[in-house]
Amino acid sequence: MLKTIGGFDRIGEENAFAVLARATALASQGRDIINLGIGQPDFSTPGHIVEAAIKALRDGHHGYTPATGILPLREAVAADIHRRTGCDVSPDNVMIVPGGKVTMFMAILMFGAPGVDILYPDPGFPIYRSMIEFTGANPIAVPIREENEFAFSAKEMLSLLTPDTRLVIVNSPANPCGGVTPRTEIDMLVAGLAERPDIAILSDEIYGQMTYDGEEHVSLLGYPEIRDRLILLDGWSKTYAMTGWRMGFAVWPDQLVDKARKLAVNAWSCVNAPSQYAGIAALTGPQDAVHEMVAEFDARRKLVTAGLNAIPNVSCATPKGAFYAFPNISATGWKSKKLASALLEEAGVALIGGPDFGIFGEGYIRVSYANSRANIEAALGRMKDFLGANRPA
Structure with a gap:
């Protein structure tokens, strides 16, 4: 058996990618999965940026x-x-x-x-x-x-x-x-x-x-x-x-x-x-797409904050930046990672448990609102239904 040296036995990872892989696998099986886990804008790169890369290739920048x-x-x-x-x-x-x-x-x-x-x-x-x-x-x-x-x-x-x-x-x-x-x-x-x-x-x-x-x-x-x-x-x-x-x-x-x-x-x-x-x-180049994207994130931020606060035993402080909400779920009785896993496997909503972001993350989950308003509303409904029907083991 090979034995690595240095810090390779200590190195961790970013669990958002593991959740993404699991969500993708479930979707490939025909499951309807809404991904509010990965921190990735759901917008396309603006066209003038794509064209600049294509031009660079055609101009010989290889x-x-x-x-x-x-x-x-x-x-x-x-x-x-x-x-x-x-x-x-x-x-x-x-x-x-x-x-x-x-x-x-x-x-x-x-x-x-x-x-x-x-x-x-x-x-x-x-x-x-x-x-x-x-x-x-x-x-x-x-x-x-x-x-x-x-x-x-x-x-x-x-x-x-x-x-x-x-x-x-x-x-x-x-x-x-x-x-x-x-x-x-x-x-x-x-x-x-x-x-x-x-x-x-x-x-x-x-x-x-x-x-x-x-x-x-x-x-x-x-x-x-x-x-x-x-x-x-x-x-x-x-x-x-x-x-x-x-x-x-x-x-x-x-x-x-x-x-x-x-x-x-x-x-x-x-x-x-x-x-x-x-x-x-x-x-x-023009910055219009940036401003439009941030304005849309702002609208989703308000939607997700209001929706989370409407779920019994869940409270969510209003985020002031980025595209994440970090609701407090401690009153539900669920441990964070167990709830995130159950929501993915049983309700089809991908989220990240707070402890994946550190020792002080227990009692919270991360919700990325880098997804459409329709998907956010559907995910919030699934979360509310799941928590209303399921108590932690």
């Missing part, structure tokens, strides 16, 4: 590109960041990567090691903890609490810092809870981290353009006192409905950008060329 990405795309990223946030970014600090996960993989790999502490949000994107444990570092969960509107508490996060802390991960707007952390909390966090120049910060802002009810997305790029150790994670997947294109970007500080480039050379060489030209078209 070869390697620089490991950090083609310069016109890095310039377009820098210009887009300035347009949206007012922050100046050099294209030399921008790296184009094959999906947003790659940035967290690199950042955690750079700073994770046995004896090191890394703070991450919980409930949060499961790959944070998986990668931290892979490196042998200590995963320090920062509780994301419903009573705090699923925003992180700067005071609580700062209280968890130790002399061994080397990396802090923040995520707003947040997956899985839909929380948006207000500027006052971010100001407080930055003020505290300013006293610890030995700590790097990874800011996952992949949902930065998806906020509602006038909520402000505050980018950590706007804080010059931490820019020398800030790593920004963003990309095209959510904003432009480009999940399958595997396109992300990062902004690295001067002292880390060449290390990130070397990791790219060792791991994937470069991102495929035609997708990079599509990325330029996305950022420099």
